[in-house]
Each structure stands twice: as C-alpha cells, then as structure tokens.
Amino acid sequence: MPSATTTHQTPDVRVPAREPAAASGRFFLLLIAVCTAVTAANIYLAAPLLPLIAHDFGTTPSAVTWIASVAQFGYAAGLLFFAPLGDRVNQRPLVALLSLATAAALGLGAAAPGTAALAAAVFVAAAATVIPQLLVPLVAERAPAHQRARHVAAVIAGLFMGIVAARVVGGLAGQAFGWRWVFAGSGVLTLILGLATARALPREHRRRTGPLFAGLAALPGLVRRSPDLWRACVRQAGMFGAWSALWTSLALLLTGPAYGLSTATAGLFGLFGLTASAVAPLAGGLVDRFGAAKVVRSAYLLAAVSVPLFWLGGQVLIALFAAAVAIHAALVASHVANQTLALTTTSAPATANTAYVVAGFTGGALASTLAGLAFSHWGWSGVAAVAGVWLVLGWVTTAVRR
Template sequence: MPTATSTQQAPEVRVPARERPASGSLLLLIAVCTAVTAANIYLAAPLLPLIAHDFGTVPSAVTWIASVAQFGYAAGLLFFAPLGDRVNRRPLVAGLSVATTVALVVAAVAPGTAALAAAVFAAAAATVVPQLLVPLVAERAPADRRARHVAAVIAGLFTGIVAARVLGGLAGQSFGWRWVFAGSAVLTLALGLATALALPTERRTRRGALFSGIAELPGLLRRSPDLWRACLRQAGMFGAWSALWTTLALLLTGPPYGLSTATAGFFGLFGLTSTAVAPLAGGLVDRFGAARVVGTAYLLAAVAVPLFWLGGQVLVALCAAAIAIHAALVASHVANQTLALTTTSTPATANTAYVVSGFAGGALASAAAGPAFGHWGWGGVCAVAGVWLALGWAGTASRPGRQERSAR
C-alpha cells in the first residue's frame, strides 16, 4: 500500500515561512472567516418556507434550492480548492470573497426560483474560502497538535452553519429572506478581504497547468486508500446529516409542531454541540488516531437516526437526536479531514477530493430527502439518512491503512 512518502508527485518547492505555526490571532481570524463564509452554503435552508410563500408555492417544492447550494459548493471545490497547491492564497481568497458577495446580492433581488437557484449556486461555488484555509492551517501546525488546529477551524465552520439556521431564520422572519442574503453579502466581503490581507505571502513553484489539480484527483484517490476511505466515510456521514437538517424546517413548521420560521430557527442552537465537540475530537485524534474516532462517531449517528424518527412526534427525542448527530458529524469530520490533509504531499488537492466527496454525498442526500418527505413524510427522510449512513460505513469495513492508524 503506498504511503504519503512513497506516492510520486510533481516536484514542489515549499516556502520555509509556511512551516511556522499560525499565530493565535490569525487562527482566530481564519475561524471567524470560515464561520461567515460557510453560513452562505446553508443560508437558504431555514428560509425555505418564506421563499415558498413569496413565490406562491409549497415549501416542499423549493427544497431543491438547498441542494443546489451544496452542488455549487462541490463544483467550486473541484475547480478552486486545488489552486491552494499552485497559487498565492491571498489574491485567491480576496477574489472569491468578492465573487461570493456579488452572487449573494443577485440572490437578494432574484425575481423567481430559477434566478434564485442560479445565484445560490454561484455564491456557494465561490464560497470555498474555508477549504483554502484549512490546508494552510494544517501545514503550519506542529505535528502533535495538527488535529487540534484543524478542529479550531472546523469549529468555526459549524458555528457558521448554526448561525445560518438560527440567525437566518430570525432575520428572515423579521425582515424578509431577501435581507438575509444582503446582510450575508456585507459580512462575506468584510471578513474575506480582512483575512486575505492577514494571510502570509506565498511563492508557488509547483509545475503544471493552473487547473491540473482536477486531473490529478482520480490518481490521487487510487494511490491513497486512506484518502479514499476518508472521502467515503464523510460522504455517508454528511449525507445522513444533510438529509435530516435540510428538511427539518419543513417538519417543525408543519404538523404536528406548527412552529413559526423564527422559532424553528432556534432549533439550530443544538448545532452548537459541534463547536464544543470539535476541540475534544481534535485532541482524541491526536492521541488515539482517526479510525477509532470515526468508528465512535458512526456508532453515535446510528443511534441518532432512530431518535430522529421518533422525534417526528416527540420533541424531546428530536432534541436528543439533534445533539447526537451534530456530535457525530463534527467528530467524524475532524478525524477524516486530518487524515485527508496528511496522507499525501499535496494537501490542497487531497482536501479537494475529501470535501467534494462529502458535499456530493450531502447534496445527493438532500435531493433525495425532499421527495421522500413529500411522499412518505418524516419517516422517509429518516430512511434516506439511514441508507447514506450504511453506505458510508461500508468504507470502514476494510482494515485501516498505515496513515490512518498513525494519524496523530
């Protein structure tokens, strides 16, 4: 089995300054920027009932817009994230932040669902800044604290997801969904440009065409079984979470709960579990390795899915399930992404393969969850989540590789 050191890659010269650990202030700024930009991917989900009402349709008819955001993010990752191995990240982060801002403004004034979906796709495709920053943090972190540094950024990412649901729902109820997109545009521009200015200047000498990282992805996955396992595992875990979380607003605002959009948005506060679990998961990965943490996360998720099904009628079960699924998702993500970033000599390209796989799994599950909810109700959504979880677990059936056992 090839290891990271034996895998042949195109020659690359690294700048020594990048080996120094990121300062605490830079790490904090990166985490905040990650929170703001990640929120853009999930902005539409809590606003679906309001969007449907504004365009004169039923909520289940617009759930595909949330899926479009995830497909857009996967497409952006495929094209833009590998550039982290080839170009200076400062102008790249600045340019993508401006592009995201423009797309969000277009979404805010969209006259119909088609225009809104196109703008959401473009915004999500350009808002890949977090996945340009995570490899930088991993590269500059001390080896014995790498997972904890990655976990700090992941905590920011999930905080952004929570903010998108809670604050997005509240602001949408108070001011309308269009102002939510407009406000996110302002925050994205401010944090994106501030982060770009704070990043270290990099000189890239890696050979190959600008977008040649895309062509490297199949070979990279073939040569690195550890990376392949991390991709498949997270696709299953993220798909299960996406199916449940994308349609949750439909359950909470419909029978039997009948909550308002703003009240349903408060349910997203359970996502703060992610912010608390991420540092703990990072420490456990550094100490015990990725495989054990992922296995525990999958076990927790397997308990969460039946609780979600019960939560279709029992609110307490729904609350417990929300805590469990967020804890499982973030623990799995910290472990799998740390493994993906350390298993090859091209971390940005490997990270692209990992995150594209995860979001493709999430987008497909979200796309399946909408029709499942329309035909079979909440039980159908839980069935979709269970199927994705089972498919992801199949990636853990084989014996862990060398990198996976020693990823600390």
Template sequence: MPSPAPSRATTRTPAMTVAAPQRADRRSTLFLLLIAVCTAVTAANIYLAAPLLPLIARDNGTTASAVAWIASVAQLGYAVGLLFFAPLGDSANRRRLVGGLTVVTTVALVAAAVAPGTGALAVAVFVAAAATVIPQLLVPLVAQRAPAERRARHVAAVIAGLFTGIVAARVVGGLAGQAFGWRWVFAGSAVLTLVLGLATAVVLPSEHRPRTGSLLSGIAALPGLMRRSPDLWRACLRQAGMFGAWSALWTSLALLLTGPAYGLSTATAGLFGLFGLASSAVAPLAGGLVDRFGAQKVVRSAYLLAAVSVPLFWLGGHVMAALWVAALAIHAALVASHVANQTLALTTTSTPAAANTAYVVSGFAGGALASLLAGPAFGHFGWGGVCAVAGLWLVIGWGATAVRR
C-alpha cells in the same frame, strides 16, 4: 582596567527571551481566530437558503417542499467550486485567490437578494456556494503551520468555526428572515463575507509559487491520488455517508417543524439550530481524541452515535424531546467524524490541498445527493422517509469501507 560595556545589539535579557515566543504565540492565536471567524461566515453562505425555504416559497406562491431543491443546489455548487478552486491551494497564491473569491461570492449573494424568481435565485445561490470555498483553502494552511503534536487541535478550531457558521445560518437566518424578509438575509451575508474575506486575505502570508499545470490538472489528478492512498479513499467515503445522513435530516428539518406536526414559525424553527452548537463544543474535544487515540477509533465511535440518532429522529417526528436528543447526537457524530477524517486526509499525501479537495468534494457530493432525495422522500413518505434516507447513507458510508482493500 575596566572591561568594556557589553554591546546593546548583542545583549539579551531573560525577559526578552521569553517575550519573543509569547508574541509569536499571540500572533499565531490571533491568526487562527481570524481564520476561524472567516470560516464561520463563509461556510454559512452554503446553508442560508435552508431555513428560509418557507419564506421563499410563500413569496413565490408555492410550497416549501417544492423549493427544497434550492438547498441542494447550494451544496452542489460548493462541490463544483471545490473541484476547480481548492486544488489551487497547492500551487496558487492563496492571498490573491481568497480575495478574488470573496468578491465573486459577495456579488452572487447580492444577486440572490434581488432575484426575481426561484430560477434566478438558484443560479445566484449556486455561484455563491461555488465561490465560497475559502474555508477549504485555509484548512490545509492551518494544518501545515501547526506543530505535529497539536495538528488535529488546530484543524478542529477551524472546523468549530465552520460548524458555528452552519448553526448561525439556521438560527440567525431564520430570525432575520422572519423579521426583515429573506432577501435581507442574503444582503447581510454579502456584507459580512466581503469584510471578513478581505481581512483574511490581507493577513495571509504572501506566496510566490511557480505555476504548474492548468485549472483542470488538479481535478484530473484526484482519481489517481485516491487510488494511491487507501486512507484518503476510506476517509472520503465515510464522510460522504456521515455528511449525507446529516444533510438529509438537517435540510428537511424546517419542513417538519413548520408543517402540521408542530406548526412552528420560521423564526422559532430556526432557533432549533442552537442544538448545532454541540458541534462547536465537540470539535476541540474530538481534536484531542484524534491526537491521542488516532482517527480510526474516533470515526468508529462517531458512526455508532449517528446510528443511534436516526431512530431518535424518527421518533422526533412526534416527540419533541426525542428530536432534541437526536439533534445533539447527530451534530456530535458529524463533527467528530469530520475532525478525524479531515486530519487523516490532510496528512496522508504530499499534496494536502488536493487531498483535502477530494475529501471535501466527496463529503458535499454525498450531502447534496442525500438532501436531493430527502425532499421527495418527505413529500411522499413524510418524516419517516427522510430518516430512511439518512439511515441508508450511514449504511453505505460504513459498509463500503468496512472491508480492507
């Protein structure tokens, strides 16, 4: 008697067994790619004003150094937005949160495009930067979904997108501002933010979380969280020093390149940001090094590289070749330090979104303060004053954490 035919529902061929994981891997790759692109577009909003400062100053009848504070306003706005919104990643529905912040950012960018003066522009830039904290809501999600042995690599992929956006803000922003005017740069960024932000919100997993605490409870918990985790405290201070050094140099670079020393146009000075592509190339490498050797060794090497770049930047005030080498070095140091410190921050506590908030707020607060000092330093002491601010921030960032508590 012939045996019955196998049921179709229970038959699995080897090809089907292999295809299912492949489809899952493909979906995971596409998901990671979309998050990286969204991160690039939204991160660029924080730095849109920096390459446009000469154009903004010309339209308002003032000097570029007199409006340099607008770039610092954007970083302060981002830090404030992180304090209020990023901790919600542990408790709120990220899909709704990302969608809502996308709309607010878009409206603020449109307001910046039609701002009648520097005061209104600064308010719009502040609101846009405060609402464009979407990357820091997505990084903890990526870290949670990644396999443990590849966590730093996945985080590095998103960080590569973040720094690509920073580079695009300087290069594309400078070129587009020169060709169409600085207002159209803000308008174009509004369109990109709306499209990519809403697309990302749609594909995020739906999360039904019970409400715990208030909007301010996440902020109140941050000091205690840092006290309980020396690794998080150390990562915060070290990245504040590194990011402050980078911010002082990079936000003031347009003033040097368009000033008497080199006399470049805004568009040509913006092309200098292409050296920032080194960060996008270094991020995956840094992720692999962190997974293999640990975060501490990578951060130590990054600080050494940044320390070498500061005197090269000073020499670059007169020698363009030195400026090229310094730009490559500071971007490589920044991104390697960032990958290592952020991976450490995301894995050192049981509340990764809150830990990530403390980490990124510390970094951007350090960057905002350094760039705030860099403008007056450039006005009073020239490019050498900016380099001194950068060197001071590196000393503070490493010296404050060199002794174990």
C-alpha cells in the same frame, strides 16, 4: 509543498516571503475560524428560509427544497475547480477574489425575481465560498505535528458555528426582515471577513510549472493510490449525507402540521449545532491521542443511534432535541478525524482535501435531494430512512475494502 501527485510532474516551488506577524499567532487562527464561520454559513443560508422563499414566490415549501441541494452541488463544484489551487497559486489574491464573487452572487440572489434565478445565484455563491477549504490545509501545515488535529478542530468549530448561524440568525432575521435581507447581509459580511483574512494570510510566491488545474486532473489517481484518503472520503460522504438529509428537511417538519412553528422559532433549533463547538476540540485531542479510526467508529455508532431518535422526533419533540445533539456531535467528531487523515496522508494536502470535501458534499447533496423527494411522498419517516441508508452505505462500503 508539491502539487503534483505523479512522479513525472514537476512540483510547484513555494518561495516564502515576509509574513505578517498575525500569521503565526492566535489572532491568525481566530480570524480564520471566524472567516470560516461566515463563509460556511452561505452554503446553508437557504435551508431555514425555505418557507419564506416559498411564500414569496407563491408556492409550497416542499416545492423549493431543491434550492438547498443546489447550494451543496455548487459547493462541490467549487471545490473541484478552486480548492486544488491552494497547492499551486498564492492564496491571498485567490481568497480575495472568491470573497468578491461570493458577495456579488449573494447580492444577485437577494434581488432574484423567481426560483430559477435564485437557484443560479445560490449555486454561484456556494461554488465561490470554498474559502474554508483553502484555509484548513494552511492551518494543518503550520501547526505542530502533535497538535495538528487540535488546530484543524478549531477551524472546523468555526465552520459549524457558521452552520448554526445560518439556521438560527438566518431564521430570526428572515422572520423579522425577510429572506432577501438575509442574503444581502451575508454578502456584506463575506466581503468584509474575506478581504480581512486575505490581507492577513502569509505572503508567498509560487513558481508554477504545468497547467493551472493540474490538481483537478490528479484527484482520481491521488484517491486511488491512498486507501486512507479513499476511506476518509467515503465515510464522510455517508456521515454528511445522513446529516444533510435530516438537517435540510428539518424546517419542513417544524413549520408543517406536526408542530406548526414559525420560521424564527424553527431556526432556533440550530442552537443544537453548538454541540459542535464543544465536541470539535475534544475530538481533535482524541484523534491526536488515539488515532482517527477509533474516533470515526465511535462517531458512526452515535449517528446510528440518532437516526431512530429523529424518526421518533416526528411526533415527540424531546426526541428531536436529543437527536439534534447526537447528530451534530457525531458529524463534527467524524469530520475532525477524517479531515485530519485526509490532510496528512499525501504530499499534496490541498488536493487531497479537495477530494475529501467534494466527496462529503456530493454525498450530502444527493442525500438532501432524495430526502426532499422522500418528504413529499412519505413524510418525515422517509427522510429518516434516507439518513439511515446513507450511514449504512458509508460504513459498509469502507468495511469490505481493505
């Protein structure tokens, strides 16, 4: 697999070696999906715990919403520097090293004496927990061409299961044991699953030529030369931004005066994320059959319906239920379609995947930051407005450029 994206660069040479038997079986795919779930949960670990963190540090929940945004910015930064290495270095030691770094950062976060130290630990943990985006290109590369989207969808289902776990299990465990124990426990799970996955990855030796971070320098040119990749990046940034604005602010609505729920009860709202488990395989089959563009178009229509439902959910709980199901279904369908397109549109899938996921998480981080400010000034209506604007930007920007 070439890691360079311009004709004057010398591609890296991958020399295959003996692979573990699990690398070609269902167990391998299952292990990757579980590892993806555990590591992806780290990005969203702080969101359902914000009320507990605020109480511990003697402040208000709205004053610590920025910590959830820090995690997304950290993940985007980690993607820029670490994910392109999947085209250039042996992934076994890379996954193991990142697992160790994530676990250490979560441990420091559990012992943080204040919000600044916690934010720093969250940033480092999120930056190092880019393991899912190293594994997805590998799965796509090894899958049969006619089932590629289905295999990618299986890993994406694991990713969204991790998001559900972060909100549901994190909220329940935080209420029972405190938010610090949630951080510590997640660090232990990340270490165990990360090292197990690293051991199961296929052995390979790559003769690298050129700078280690050449993939990072190649990102702008790669996106510029591939209209399909550019479109996938922008559309997912809009979709993920809308989802992030609503989902990272939801705990503030549910535990606030409107509903007055406990952190544990509010965390149960994450169960609606189980929608992703059913939608991901379905979306994968639809992409393989009808193509990515039609699936993304349908996902945007569903997300557009969910935004006014979320706004109504500020006063009507049943509307919030329906909106939560709709936004998760839209997000995962869009993600399966756009990521499959990003992985197959160039000859450097790890680098292309980096551009795609960085765009998505940057859009999400910006939207969740604005949503926190909007909630402080205009309440839940402001959050819904931010989500709507992000959807419009994501679709209109790609619709006008051919």
